[in-house]
Amino acid sequence: MSHPGAQVGEVAEVFGLSEKQLIDDLQLVWMCGLPGHTPGDLIDVSWDGGEILIDNAETIARPLRLGIDEASALLVALRMLAAMPELAEVPGDALPRVVAKLERAAGEGAASVSSQVAVDVDAAPDALPRVREALTGRRRLSLRYYVPGRDEVTPREVDPMRLVVADGRTYLEGWCYRAEAMRLFRLDRVLGADVLDVPADPPAGAEPIDVAQGVFRPSPTDELVELEVTAAGRWVAEYYPCERAEELGEGRLRITLRARDEDWVLKLALRLGDTGRVVSPPAMAERVREEAERALARYAHRS
Secondary structure: OOOOOEEHHHHHHHHOOOHHHHHHHHHHHOOOEOOOOOOOOEOEEEOHHHEEEEEOOHHHHOOOOOOHHHHHHHHHHHHHHHHOHHHOOOOOOHHHHHHHHHHHHHOHHHHHHHHOOOOOOEOOOOHHHHHHHHHHHOEEEEEEEEEOOOOEEEEEEEEEEEEEEEOOEEEEEEEEOOOOEEEEEEHHHEEEEEEEEEEOOOOOOOOOOOOOOOOOOOOOOOEEEEEEEOHHHOHHHHHOOOOEEEEEEOOEEEEEEEEOOHHHHHHHHHHHHHHEEEEEOHHHHHHHHHHHHHHHHHHHHHO
16 A cells, blocks of 8 residues: 555565465455445455555554453453463463563553453363373373263263363363264363373274364254243354244244253253243243242242
8 A cells, every 4th residue: 555556576575475475365355344345345456567556445554443342352362272271282472472462552451351351271180181191192091071961970981082172161072982972071070081001093984073063962862942032041042053943022032952951951941040931841841940949949048
């Protein structure tokens, strides 16, 4: 923008690029601009005859100004990224330097707000070093794993494949010989972990689990549960995989989803409070009602 008509060859030399690399980058400029993404929102660039001309790009001439909420969200996300197990042993100080620069640029307001948020990626302290050792050495793990849905501790032998962070939790992903399938194990539920003198050898068909949409994936054999939620409870349809979501008017939804167990439904229903209720199955709705009454009775007794 400051040098209209600059030659492709000159610009490529300034940035240490080949002319092909520079043109590939210039082609991406066509996709940049303001939200809306119509031709009038996007930057115009041409290099006919070797002269680079840029138009409709006044918005990028102004320094980016982040609000306190935007800067705070970025700072918290960067601190969580730094706490991820995969980055614990990565050399270099790139992340701390980015955090420091962002704090200076955002000012005291954003830094103060974000510093009040503690970022803690849950992991059992004794399990994580052994999991890393097994991953590095490609060795099988013997786990004692707590399953809250059944309130039991199960022994597992697992060929570890990777550590992932999903829904704010750290998981070990690997081939479980007990289930004969890929599984995710929350590290804060691993009660014991031992590295075995056996090479990790997952089956050739073992594929990583897609956690982009969350960890929970319902099974066709799970029970169907119907909920009705108010506008304040619509997050359920966005957070969990649903088979159906029907608008009821005034922001209300009737949601049908599959539940892995009754305790999970109970916790969800109690969490919703007066923003949602279980409609079916009737036995589940009755159990939620009874548990809610018991909770209210205990609250009233303490008061």
